[in-house]
Amino acid sequence: MSQQFELANCLRFLAIDSVQKANSGHPGMPMGMADIATVLWREFLRHNPKDPNWLDRDRFVLSNGHGSMLLYALLHLTGYNVALEDLKNFRQLDSITPGHPEVLDTDGVETTTGPLGQGLANAVGMALAEKLLAAKFNQDKFNVIDHFTYVFAGDGCLMEGISHEAASLAGIWKLGKLILFWDDNEISIDGSTKNWFGDDTASRFEAYNWHVIRDIDGHNPDHIRQAIKTAQLVDDQPTLICCKTTIGFGSPHLADTSKVHGSPLGEDEVALTRKELNWKHAPFVIPQELRSAWTAIEQGKKLQKEWTDLYASYQDKYQELADELTRRLAGNLPDNWTQVVDAFLEELEDCTSDVATRKASQMALDAYAPHLPELLGGSADLTGSNLTKWHGSIDIMENLQGNYVHYGVREFGMSAIMNGVALHGGFIPYGGTFLVFADYARNAIRMAALMEQRVVFVLTHDSIGLGEDGPTHQPIEHLAMLRATPNVAVWRPCDAVETAVAWSAAIEHKDGPSCLALSRQKLPALPHEHNEDIKRGGYILLEPSSEPDAVVIATGSETAIAYEAVKEVNAKGRAVRLVSMPCCELFDKQDIEYQESVLPQKITKRLAIEAAASQSWYKYVGLQGKIIGIDSFGKSAPDTELYQYFGLTKEHVIKALF
């Protein structure tokens, strides 16, 4: 029995025994990938368990996140803040060892994985961030940004469509420091993959311009070691290492079956596996000599020290760059940020022309982005429609010091890659698509929210107002969907001023994504007397001269319609308040006093208008209130006709108020 094998068995049995104790979890993958993990983590991975946030650490992503115990075992053994007790608490309430790796819960976990394929896309984002930061900040003899990104992925990840989008981009971006280990065990939950996964995956990745290393025995350390060395030498292509493995390796009855994927082995099989692998230690017991061979604490300190020394010299020599890198990695905004925003808002006071909010978004970018070199923009092939390019945008494919990414028609890939970029640090990514195609990116937006990442989704063409493209392109339920998602700031600004505030709020919102729902069509500039209230998410836009007895709530393109209606009825003696509500989430976070001052309980005559599903609005109008919304699919016609057709008109608002 080689020590190498024993070291891998440490991982196997920590996984087996933790799953068994929790009576829940996924032992098969850790047992199958333990040998690969052992070689990679012990011989290649540059990291420091005592400083999980060391900026130049190699990134390790477990895209097949159900195998979380493999990662927890690695973190425990190498010296992270993951104790034996934590492993024993696997999958228990408030433990740092949840069922899937959660970036916010555990030191050393680089991203939250579990929804298959997204870890791979996150890793592409991390490798992209590394490459772009290196191009910007490294100087001759000072490679202060210089790390690999390693990914483990299973058959499931590679069956998912997002693997296509992410791998295609990694190939064209020539991410040479991205190394992907495919756990080719030919088993998925339904059984042998032969009937549903027939791809020649190696050739497929070659078609993406990847460097592919075929036929690696994933249980042979020499194979694995040689493959990693070869992969590291190729610097203009990402590498796929195809590792033949056995799921549940070592289990006499369950290895190579789907039964070992997602259930504990059972006490009997655990005992038999101990025998089979000649593992004589009790659950959670790791002999000291194996612990000593596993710990990466000293090595990690040494590696980081070398880097810290290098960085100290870099700081001396390139102080400005170093300060900028430090600022960006800390996620802090430039010192002049508030002035920049204020100046732009002041400038907008003079802007009275009609402007589509997608155009207003571009104007905001033109104003803010020159001060935010960390902004990494892009679009899923709708640049000219989303207006995500500003005057200083430079395609990263033309210049690695650029700041704009053409993601192609890949909404999900773009979004998950942006999550990876944000997780890596050094950038604030934003990316555009049509609001309706937030559908394609759905789970990546959710993951940004769950991981509390600052990512800005620019979602234009935000209603039937997009006109002739028709129902497939007209969002209806999408605002409700995004608003129902925890921790997403959904902005639907009504004009250039609100758009500018929305952008500033999105940039300042460090712990979660923002979605900007923007109009295709032009919208009038509305008079804002209290700009400072916009950031509260909902505020009084128009107050009647006497005490209001009714309130109209509007967002985005419908605010101007409501404004005209309210002005008209008030001129005729009514006393109606108009509330603009560009961001419900923020309004809901205000103190009760503020909320009451805007929407007093005693005013029960309430009307909400939004060119979207009504579901979001019952919360604000109640059973007595009315909603002018759209609860059917859209239609193909010019936008002005559609507004008539769906009753989103001044006349309809006035009628509803009487």
Place this chain on the structure above:
Amino acid sequence: MSQQFELANCLRFLAIDSVQKANSGHPGMPMGMADIATVLWREFLRHNPKDPNWLDRDRFVLSNGHGSMLLYALLHLTGYNVALEDLKNFRQLDSITPGHPEVLDTDGVETTTGPLGQGLANAVGMALAEKLLAAKFNQDKFNVIDHFTYVFAGDGCLMEGISHEAASLAGIWKLGKLILFWDDNEISIDGSTKNWFGDDTASRFEAYNWHVIRDIDGHNPDHIRQAIKTAQLVDDQPTLICCKTTIGFGSPHLADTSKVHGSPLGEDEVALTRKELNWKHAPFVIPQELRSAWTAIEQGKKLQKEWTDLYASYQDKYQELADELTRRLAGNLPDNWTQVVDAFLEELEDCTSDVATRKASQMALDAYAPHLPELLGGSADLTGSNLTKWHGSIDIMENLQGNYVHYGVREFGMSAIMNGVALHGGFIPYGGTFLVFADYARNAIRMAALMEQRVVFVLTHDSIGLGEDGPTHQPIEHLAMLRATPNVAVWRPCDAVETAVAWSAAIEHKDGPSCLALSRQKLPALPHEHNEDIKRGGYILLEPSSEPDAVVIATGSETAIAYEAVKEVNAKGRAVRLVSMPCCELFDKQDIEYQESVLPQKITKRLAIEAAASQSWYKYVGLQGKIIGIDSFGKSAPDTELYQYFGLTKEHVIKALF
């Protein structure tokens, strides 16, 4: 100028002029693919313009649906019910020529396309349906089901992740009668694709086990013709024909640029294009000799007549099969359907043991499916978790007369393929995944709703009740998201009886998809006195002895919790009604009297409980009401602990009622 070229120019100019007249639309793709379309439609496509629903017609899918004018021009010229006037009304309100092809709006449109990549997946579903129906119904010398499925797709479709999922399945299913034309024009909206689409697409498809024909000049009819002939001869692989084309072919200044993708050419460029292509006819004028060459009416009649004759003999010889085929294609249920359902519901009256609703779903399948040979089940690699297999399930890969599809880990592909199967006719597809991964399938569920297709999405593990897998796997906002989507019946049954009714309703719901949100955990059987009301979506499950002054509304796994709470408070003298609301959409469709009888306006003390985002419930409880929901992400822990943690308890309900 060959007539062939003139024929293609008919398509080009109908597209150019219609887009110009609408002042909106996408001329580039029709101009680029006109030559391919001309060869395919005139020389190969077997169809009958006068009977667009002829069951054995070849299917034609325009996956790059923005090129809708190409399809409308084809339908017009070959003789479908699309008049010149309709082309002149392109993209106008209530025209039959909307911006993107809509299956419900226009004869001859096989599926609604526009959301890229999904048309390809729909086509895979159609080709699968054809293959399975053929295996079931064809008899020696009676190939009554025997047609091709042709797809046009652009770079955008092939960049999308779903193209990976759909193509991979088409390959392993050996769909030899699926022929895909790739419009390889190297232009997407952002410009030349060289910086964002570097795939070797031909090799990629070979890696999926497709037959690939490279290097076809998409403007050379001989090339195209030969490629189609070759493709038709390969019967055990789908074929990809790689067609080099020029987007906006014929436009002197705009061809081969992204400017021609999605905007009218402009009057000047239209004139120049006329000159360039030597097209001397005014807008919307097609000379008679070209019309004569285009019409497919006689040819279509003849083709269908041949088939009708064959089918008549088939009916004579195989009457039972023919009757069954006719029934299935009409989408009618078997005569004994109502008895089958009633008998099962009666049987369930004796079932008092705790059953997870996912298990109850399997029980319903076991009862109903033997009578529904049209049921085509499957799962995105979660068969044992979704419990989508019933005792008569047979994998189609083992037997083409089977009824179960292992889709692999491909939620989006599965869903869009199911849409294609439903569109083809002959099947009621259902497929399983976890509710949280409805995210991955989001836009395909939406498309099923928009297209009014009977597809059943089996979405298990429907709340934090799934336990230890944690927040990535625990749906929160998903019920709200699905409920906000028009025309989706979202069921969340509370026990075996409600699950059985939900399944029967889903089977009977011919004009839209149903989503069944089902529990992982066991749930108690609740006493149902009025089973017949379950189909109304919401009904009184427990009535107090005196007139109620408060109402609790619950769904799914929280109904039993509410039941215990209401029983307890009523025993202590309160008068609280419990309403079970398994399907809000259906409840909302009931007449006002029924709704009022269940939720009387005068009862303003209302409480809703659901282990999900609260957004759906304000509609029913109003501003005075209360909601026990979850508006944050879940956690990894055993389910019983999570119910405590999130306050989904009898005690909490009781407290909220006082």
